[in-house]
Amino acid sequence: MSAGRRRSAMEARRAELRALEAEVSALRRMCGELPAPSGDALRARQTFYLLHQTQSERLESSKDLRNHLEQLESELSFLSTLTGINIRKYSKKTEEITNTNMTEECVKKVLQRHRLCGQCQMITFELEFQVLEIQNKDNFSSVIIDLNIILEPTEYPELSEFVSRTEESRDLFLFFQSLRFFIEWCEYRKRTLKHFKEKYPETVHLPEGASSTYMVFRSSCQPGFEFFVVWTIQINKDGKVWPKLDLLTKVPKQALQLDKKRIIELAPLSFRSLLGMLGIEAALECLVTALSPLGDA
Incomplete structure (x- = not known):
């Protein structure tokens, strides 16, 4: 049963439980207001007591229903925690x-x-x-x-194309699964950018704040040297979500002319190799070291 259907079932059962409790209370009040038993009045009171007994049995059943509702609520809470939805x-x-x-x-x-x-x-x-x-x-x-x-x-432009594809494919499971992983990656990106900005405030710059999709590394000892890391979250047509980081360089022309080994030209490819070998955070640390040998820490 889906989370939506569980919630609808719980609301229906709550309404039934409230109706039963109200009916029992009304019958109890009616029984208490009857005159002393005699003739037809006695038979009426006996009838009301039978009804009261029946309703009491139904109330016992409603207690079981309440326990079942609590179990459904617990399961729904667990599913929300598990899926993030x-x-x-x-x-x-x-x-x-x-x-x-x-x-x-x-x-x-x-x-x-x-x-x-x-x-x-x-x-x-x-x-x-x-x-x-x-x-x-x-x-x-x-x-x-x-x-x-x-x-x-939202602040995530990558979602627009994903939503359009999902509407076309009409794959709800893919939507919920990919949305959850997409947001997890976005939160990781935000935490990582914030960490590097706080650790290297003189070298790392976030033009768009903590929610930025790119970061700028400026050399503290070599003016004019800048590295731009563009960090996007990709979602393919099969719903797979993964981070994509690209390195762009900005250096003085004189430095390019002196770079006989094409180190600056090949830096984007080298950075991509570092990502594969070391992971995101270690690769970014290498950029900081390359631009600021003495470090900011």
């Missing part, structure tokens, strides 16, 4: 489609219109999609025929 609102409308073709008398078609709102860390999303169910004597099929994804304006 928090569903806040969910609604569904079902419509049975009447067949106009006499040759399809045995075919049943049901259209479900779903709408849910949720959040994955700092990103809020809204999904609207339709599911068409087709059933006959031999087969049953269910397919998403329409999907619309609305994201609140």
